[in-house]
């Protein structure tokens with residue numbers, strides 16, 4: 550028998566603002582927290598806020614939820630809330646994140662951490678001034694394959710870095726009948742479009758590895774300009790759909806090409822996250838397209854790619870069998886375990902969530918990409 554989870558006696562009381570797709574995922578992750586064996590902190594979802602009252606109804610079945618607030622001010626005034634997770638459209642990030650910080654709560658923010666670079670800097674600076682603990686949601690690096698790739702890339706074993714590719718690819722927007730939503734309009738998603746939506750997932754590992762581009766040449770595409778509005782008419786779809794950024798990272802005085810790909814229209818891809826780093830001595834390639842498979846390159850007397858089947862090799866141990874396959878709910882739970890442990894000073898050398906500085910750094914890349922697209926030129930970051 551495994552020992553029960555050595556959780557702290559008092560749970561961290563978490564509230565959610567934005568009871569949509571991501572708000573519900575958090576409730577589900579907390580609901581099976583007992584699956585973790587060595588996470589030193591235990592969360593409890595105590596309060597939920599959404600301006601759309603029917604969205605709150607789903608949370609009535611969550612036994613720990615004691616407050617359902619349509620107004621965030623009521624929720625933020627509650628003394629029995631320690632941490633707030635905010636998952637709302639991008640144009641509301643700055644306003645709601647700063648409200649949370651000023652209410653004296655710690656914040657688990659959603660990407661892209663503000664609608665643009667200026668907003669992200671203001672939120673980061675306010676959090677620093679108020680001394681609040683803030684991290685930003687980006688779960689893919691918690692996949693076993695991503696962790697293995699990160700460890701190899703940071704080990705120095707790659708030799709001289711030759712090239713890097715990081716991407717997140719979707720395909721459902723290829724359906725022209727897919728109705729418009731807030732993620733597909735500049736006013737609510739932000740001028741950076743798909744980069745705001747998918748970009749932190751793509752930039753998180755490179756930035757953590759210290760691979761911040763110095764320059765960028767962007768190829769941004771708007772593919773469908775209109776979509777059904779869901780009421781029998783059509784509405785403008787003015788965001789960038791696909792973004793391919795050819796960037797240059799300066800490493801030890803040498804320029805290294807790094808390609809960042811964020812696409813809503815990549816045929817057949819359903820949330821394919823990929824990361825590839827190739828060096829003179831070793832290399833690594835991982836994609837959720839083949840979720841169990843880690844490819845590593847080695848230059849010996851002969852050169853070869855090795856294929857390794859991965860199991861459930863997670864930073865926070867769990868009851869799940871070592872040979873079983875992890876999925877989205879598992880990495881979301883690992884990300885939350887990292888957030889709560891780091892907040893408690895108990896991360897213990899494990900991989901931490903994206904920081905406000907990393908979120909600002911990704912916006913710096915997207916701002917340069919927009920400048921590159923406008924000028925059809927290479928733009929400095």
Ligand SMILES: NC(=O)c1ccc[n+]([C@@H]2O[C@H](COP(=O)([O-])OP(=O)(O)OC[C@H]3O[C@@H](n4cnc5c(N)ncnc54)[C@H](O)[C@@H]3O)[C@@H](O)[C@H]2O)c1
Pocket residue numbers: 566567568569570571572598599600601604621635636637638639641659660661686687688745746
């Ligand atoms: N980490 C990830 O993998 C991931 C995946 C999807 C979305 N996201 C991010 O999560 C955030 C939310 O996206 P989503 O897909 O959950 O959106 P969603 O549209 O499914 O949900 C957003 C919710 O916010 C509510 N809302 C709007 N204004 C509000 C306000 N003023 N106060 C309270 N609630 C309000 C809406 O009613 C809705 O229920 C975005 O920042 C998005 O980029 C992250």
